[in-house]
Amino acid sequence: xxxxxxxxxxxxxxxxxxxxxxxxxxxxxxxxxxxxxxxxxxxxxxxxxxxxxxxxxxxxxxxxxxxxxxxxxxxxxxxxxxxxxxxxxxxxxxxxxxxxxxxxxxxxxxxxxxxxxxxxxxxxxxxxxxxxxxxxxxxxxxxxxxxxxxxxxxxxxxxxxxxxxxxxxxxxxxxxxxxxxxxxxxxxxxxxxxxxxxxxxxxxxxxxxxxxxxxxxxxxxxxxxxxxxxxxxxxxxxxxxxxxxxxxxxxxxxxxxxxxxxxxxxxxxxxxxxxxxxxxxxxxxxxxxxxxxxxxxxxxxxxxxxxxxxxxxxxxxxxxxxxxxxxxxxxxxxxxxxxxxxxxxxxxxxxxxxxxxxxxxxxxxxxxxxxxxxxxxxxxx
Ligand code: SF4
Numbered sequence: 569x570x571x572x573x574x575x576x577x578x579x580x581x582x583x584x585x586x587x588x589x590x591x592x593x594x595x596x597x598x599x600x601x602x603x604x605x606x607x608x609x610x611x612x613x614x615x616x617x618x619x620x621x622x623x624x625x626x627x628x629x630x631x632x633x634x635x636x637x638x639x640x641x642x643x644x645x646x647x648x649x650x651x652x653x654x655x656x657x658x659x660x661x662x663x664x665x666x667x668x669x670x671x672x673x674x675x676x677x678x679x680x681x682x683x684x685x686x687x688x689x690x691x692x693x694x695x696x697x698x699x700x701x702x703x704x705x706x707x708x709x710x711x712x713x714x715x716x717x718x719x720x721x722x723x724x725x726x727x728x729x730x731x732x733x734x735x736x737x738x739x740x741x742x743x744x745x746x747x748x749x750x751x752x753x754x755x756x757x758x759x760x761x762x763x764x765x766x767x768x769x770x771x772x773x774x775x776x777x778x779x780x781x782x783x784x785x786x787x788x789x790x791x792x793x794x795x796x797x798x799x800x801x802x803x804x805x806x807x808x809x810x811x812x813x814x815x816x817x818x819x820x821x822x823x824x825x826x827x828x829x830x831x832x833x834x835x836x837x838x839x840x841x842x843x844x845x846x847x848x849x850x851x852x853x854x855x856x857x858x859x860x861x862x863x864x865x866x867x868x869x870x871x872x873x874x875x876x877x878x879x880x881x882x883x884x885x886x887x888x889x890x891x892x893x894x895x896x897x898x899x900x901x902x903x904x905x906x907x908x909x910x911x912x913x914x915x916x917x918x919x920x921x922x923x924x925x926x927x928x929x930x931x932x933x934x935x936x937x938x939x940x941x942x943x944x945x946x947x948x949x
Contacts, residue, residue, distance in 0.1 A: 576812045578606060578711060579704030582758075592631060594624065603757035606634055607707075610715035635709035637662075642716065647894045652712060656681055658699035662736045664709040666728070674730040679746050680737025685771055687793070687804050689837060691871050692736050699743040701847040706749035709735075710759060732759060734769040734789070740776035750786055763787070769832065771804050772815035781822045788822050789833035789864075790815065794843050795851035804841070816859055823860055832861040838884055839868050840877040849890035862897040869903065 575588060585599035601619055605611040612634040614625045637654035640661055644650050650666040660681030667674045670848045683690070684685075684697035687892070710731060717727035729754050733739040739746040746768070747754040752758035753766050769789035770777065794800035807815075819832050834856065838844045856863075865888055884900060891898045 574631060574705045575637050577602060577632050578634050578636060579702055579707055579745075579752075580750065581703075581748050588632070588650070592627065594627075597662070598624070600757050602628075607711065607714075607752065607758045610711065612636070635704065636711050637705050639712060649718065650713070652709070652716075653749070654705075654709065654712065656699065656701055656705045660698045662701065662705075662709075664713060664735065666713050668727075672729040673727045675710060675713050675728045676732050676735050677706060678735030678737055678747075679706060679733055679739040679742050683737050684741065684810070685738050685804075685806050687771065687791075688802060689793075689839060689868060689874060689876050700745060701737070703745040703748040703752075706745055707752045707758075707773075710749075710753060714759065726760075728759065729761070729767040730767070731759075732769060734767070735873055738771055738773065739768050740770045740780065743776055743779065747780070747783055751785060754786075760892050764830065769833075769835065770811050771806055773806065774810040774814045774818040775813075777818040777822050781825045782853075784864040785826055785834065787830065788819060789835055790819050791835045792835050792852075794833070795848050795855050799843060799848075805837075812855065816855070820859060821851060831861075832859060834859075834861045834863045835866060836863060837866045837868050838879050838887060839882070842876065842877040843935045844879040844883050844887055846886065846890060849887050852893040853891065853896070856896070862899070863891055864901055865891075866901045 573694065577588070580588060582599055582603060585603060586596040589596055589598045598620070605617045611617065614620070614628045614632075614634075617625060620628075634686055637656050640653040640655050642650065642652050646667040653661050654664065655661050658681055662678035662681050664678065665676045667676070676791045678701065679702055680697065682695045682698035686693040686696075710728065714728055731750075733746060733750070750766050750768070751868075753761050763785050764787055765789040767789050768780065769791060771791045780786075782787075788874045791804065792800075794803050794807075797807060797811045798860060800812060810818075823830060823832050836843075836852070852863075865884065867884050868874075868876050870876065870878060888898050888900055
């Protein structure tokens with residue numbers, strides 16, 4: 569077997585890893601041992617796996633590897649926010665952001681390099697689509713972040729308590745790899761994160777929301793951004809294919825399958841004079857009347873040539889109050905990581921300076937509080 573055909577064990581779920589060991593004539597229980605070494609302890613060298621005999625270590629070295637994405641840069645903000653730029657196999661760079669808050673730490677993970685959905689306020693969308701990330705490249709972002717905190721064994725003083733698939737890309741357009749990575753996040757042999765604390769955010773790929781419900785029970789967030797089809801067709805073009813009624817029905821089906829009083833997170837980027845008016849709040853109240861949800865308002869963070877502006881604080885408060893008065897649980901996302909340019913819409917220049925890559929390879933992201941920071945995103949998904 570040549571170097572290029574080695575199997576990357578980083579992105580394999582437990583059943584896949586068991587299948588791998590069987591395929592090389594070894595016992596399935598080896599999968600659990602190796603997963604712990606990889607994900608609990610951040611090990612990437614078979615030699616360090618002390619409970620695995622020398623012969624098997626050599627066999628593994630010959631046919632397998634543990635390889636995460638290449639770290640291009642890592643920054644830590646004075647407020648504790650951390651940002652990684654990593655290069656994936658296609659040569660593109662994507663970003664991962666960690667946001668510490670009281671009692672929890674949320675990691676925002678990318679699923680694609682670029683995005684094909686072209687939401688009008690999103691810098692990632694403007695870059696076009698470059699590549700799907702592999703499962704190893706997706707879980708590799710968690711692996712890298714976890715290692716940066718000192719490879720704590722699972723469940724002990726864990727720095728990463730929540731993961732949100734809200735980075736660059738539309739996760740449901742890279743379904744199999746995203747699902748595999750989320751399964752590893754929730755597996756006790758992986759990162760042991762509760763299903764309630766792993767959130768997939770979608771712009772509304774309705775049929776895939778139903779598919780998701782058949783295979784996993786993570787939390788779901790919908791990037792709404794407009795309370796009527798006419799406006800949403802302009803802001804989130806996939807709405808022309810899957811209009812609001814279709815998307816919200818799919819979300820309701822997904823949430824009702826989860827039971828346990830779980831709700832949809834609705835994300836709404838506030839754009840000055842575009843979707844931030846009282847009539848938009850009223851339409852939103854009507855639209856979400858029978859949707860169990862909480863709402864996360866995201867004041868737009870301008871980036872060059874976006875053509876949009878951030879609403880005034882008064883307009884943001886007014887919008888929030890109108891939703892509150894209608895009985896909704898509403899939070900307003902705050903910007904974090906300003907000093908490392910990890911805040912909303914601040915990343916393009918930095919990444920370009922560091923990597924000299926073309927703009928279409930650059931992720932732009934916003935950060936949030938709530939259970940839902942977003943990357944290339946919060947202006948986005
Ligand atoms: S907002 Fe999300 S789905 Fe829309 S273009 Fe940006 S990354 Fe893609």
